[in-house]
Amino acid sequence: MSANAQMATKYKNSFLKEVEEQVEMGEWVKMCMQCGVCSGSCPTNFHPGWEHPPQEIFMMIRAGKREEVLTSPSMWMCTSCYNCIVRCPRKLPITHIMHGLANYAHRLGVAPKMQPTRHFAKLFWNNCVHTGRVNELKLSMGLYFKDGFSQGIKNGMAMKDVALGLLKAKRLNPFELFGGHKCKDQNGIHAMLKKARELEEKRKALKAAA
Amino acid sequence: MAKKEYAFYPGCSSQKGASASNYLTSVNAMCKTLDVKITEIPDWNCCSASIGYAEGGELPRHVLNARNFALAEKHLPGQDIVATCAACWLGARESKERLEHSSVLLQDTQEALKEAGLNIKAIPEVRHMVEVLIEDLGWDALSAPVKNPLQGLKFAGYVGCQTNRPFGITGENFENPMYLDKLIETVGGEAVPYDQKVTCCGGALAFSEPDKAQAQIKDIVESAYDHGAEMIVTPCPLCQANVEIYQGQINKKYGTKFHIPVLYYSQLMTVAYGGSAKEAGLDGQVIKAPKLEAIAGKK
Ligand code: SF4
Ligand code: SF4
Ligand code: SF4
Ligand code: SF4
Numbered sequence: 001m002s003a004n005a006q007m008a009t010k011y012k013n014s015f016l017k018e019v020e021e022q023v024e025m026g027e028w029v030k031m032c033m034q035c036g037v038c039s040g041s042c043p044t045n046f047h048p049g050w051e052h053p054p055q056e057i058f059m060m061i062r063a064g065k066r067e068e069v070l071t072s073p074s075m076w077m078c079t080s081c082y083n084c085i086v087r088c089p090r091k092l093p094i095t096h097i098m099h100g101l102a103n104y105a106h107r108l109g110v111a112p113k114m115q116p117t118r119h120f121a122k123l124f125w126n127n128c129v130h131t132g133r134v135n136e137l138k139l140s141m142g143l144y145f146k147d148g149f150s151q152g153i154k155n156g157m158a159m160k161d162v163a164l165g166l167l168k169a170k171r172l173n174p175f176e177l178f179g180g181h182k183c184k185d186q187n188g189i190h191a192m193l194k195k196a197r198e199l200e201e202k203r204k205a206l207k208a209a210a
Numbered sequence: 211m212a213k214k215e216y217a218f219y220p221g222c223s224s225q226k227g228a229s230a231s232n233y234l235t236s237v238n239a240m241c242k243t244l245d246v247k248i249t250e251i252p253d254w255n256c257c258s259a260s261i262g263y264a265e266g267g268e269l270p271r272h273v274l275n276a277r278n279f280a281l282a283e284k285h286l287p288g289q290d291i292v293a294t295c296a297a298c299w300l301g302a303r304e305s306k307e308r309l310e311h312s313s314v315l316l317q318d319t320q321e322a323l324k325e326a327g328l329n330i331k332a333i334p335e336v337r338h339m340v341e342v343l344i345e346d347l348g349w350d351a352l353s354a355p356v357k358n359p360l361q362g363l364k365f366a367g368y369v370g371c372q373t374n375r376p377f378g379i380t381g382e383n384f385e386n387p388m389y390l391d392k393l394i395e396t397v398g399g400e401a402v403p404y405d406q407k408v409t410c411c412g413g414a415l416a417f418s419e420p421d422k423a424q425a426q427i428k429d430i431v432e433s434a435y436d437h438g439a440e441m442i443v444t445p446c447p448l449c450q451a452n453v454e455i456y457q458g459q460i461n462k463k464y465g466t467k468f469h470i471p472v473l474y475y476s477q478l479m480t481v482a483y484g485g486s487a488k489e490a491g492l493d494g495q496v497i498k499a500p501k502l503e504a505i506a507g508k509k
Binding site: 024043044076077079080081082083085086087095096099100102103106107116117118119120121122124125126128129132133134136161162165166168169170171172181183184185188189191192193194195196197199200203 | 222223225226229230231253254256258260262263264266267269270272273274314318321323325326327328371372384409410412413414415417418422423455456459493494
């Protein structure tokens with residue numbers, strides 16, 4: 001059984017309970033009073049493309065719409081602007097719940113496949129933990145080549161002026177491709193992150209088993 | 211001995227040849243004038259920024275920050291951590307708060323840190339450079355070294371999100387923070403009022419969803435122009451890059467004629483303190499700032 005099916009079975013009577021136990025800050029969802037301030041404050045709301053603003057997502061969680069929530073691209077559009085958090089009358093850590101939901105859907109493998117921010121987030125994390133420091137050039141290259149080689153060249157060309165500007169200002173270093181900045185204790189960093197991931201998974205499994 | 215000493219967390223974007231290297235150049239010059247000593251935390255690592263949640267999850271994200279806390283405690287005992295990047299500051303402060311709040315998270319964090327031969331005793335304070343300037347040095351100390359006031363120049367102080375929310379600078383209002391305007395005025399410039407001061411530029415979505423982020427950036431730049439600003443000033447490397455480097459693409463898309471320099475507060479201060487264009491990192495502007503260069507000391 002897939003990780004997703006396992007969780008769906010375990011929590012079949014309550015998606016809210018699943019969110020409370022498995023999602024970062026999920027225990028806050030029940031505190032929402034549906035006032036809509038977060039939705040009105042969210043910058044992604046001003047432009048088309050935002051499927052469900054936070055208020056709606058929280059309502060859907062309570063209504064048990066598991067599939068619809070976890071496969072939604074909405075959480076991935078959060079820009080981490082924290083507008084919602086500072087305005088919520090109930091003090092919900094909305095930004096973190098949105099991030100937590102995205103992470104949960106991503107781990108279960110049900111988040112939308114080619115969602116660009118999901119793709120970018122994965123690249124970013126891998127890039128940053130590989131050497132302990134972000135390599136901006138490899139990061140952009142990875143992003144441009146998401147949809148294959150020829151599309152990558154096209155994307156790169158579209159960004160040519162931006163890149164040239166940075167290059168001239170000495171804010172982009174072509175030699176980053178062959179190394180770049182790094183931490184000395186990379187082994188320590190890798191070991192510590194592996195342990196952290198194990199511990200986190202263990203705690204979540206314990207909750208699901210209880 | 212320097213007046214104040216801090217454990218410095220520069221962040222990836224401020225490294226040599228990276229997108230905010232000119233920020234670091236100007237911070238170094240500014241700190242020298244103000245007699246503030248910043249010592250890099252040895253072997254510091256990236257915090258994974260605000261986008262780290264998706265692949266990293268909760269504990270690994272806090273552990274990344276915790277490693278920096280442990281290194282600062284070990285090598286620079288008793289010093290507050292100071293960050294120049296708004297996202298580094300926010301991420302680190304968030305981790306500090308969560309770890310101090312939850313004994314379970316702290317216990318797991320210690321266990322993970324052991325793998326890197328480290329541990330935490332007491333997490334140092336985590337400050338943004340702007341807090342250090344305002345709270346530890348104070349406005350009088352910031353205006354005292356001004357030699358070349360930026361008289362007659364009009365700036366739009368673009369505060370953006372992450373130095374303002376959710377923590378903010380003490381005493382400030384989320385909807386209309388004044389600290390950046392005050393910094394501009396302290397060095398003799400004029401801060402124009404405009405309505406996009408705390409609008410989000412799209413953050414990391416500038417990379418993954420450029421159309422959405424550029425629509426936000428367009429609103430910000432347009433409003434700065436409409437209110438008579440000649441330059442934009444920011445406290446955050448990603449805000450700076452986002453608002454500066456996509457102006458050309460926005461012009462193509464919307465038929466606008468944007469060409470407005472976007473600077474860091476530390477560049478204004480360095481110039482006002484008598485620093486050269488080079489010391490202020492003005493050679494690092496993608497959109498040059500000739501009016502500031504004209505005031506900068508020749509060296
Ligand atoms: S602002 Fe808070 S209480 Fe209101 S709808 Fe959003 S999360 Fe719920
Ligand atoms: S932090 Fe995310 S959810 Fe909250 S207002 Fe900003 S973009 Fe919307
Ligand atoms: S927030 Fe950005 S600059 Fe700061 S450490 Fe993280 S990745 Fe590097
Ligand atoms: S304005 Fe943009 S870059 Fe600056 S802190 Fe907000 S999201 Fe990040």
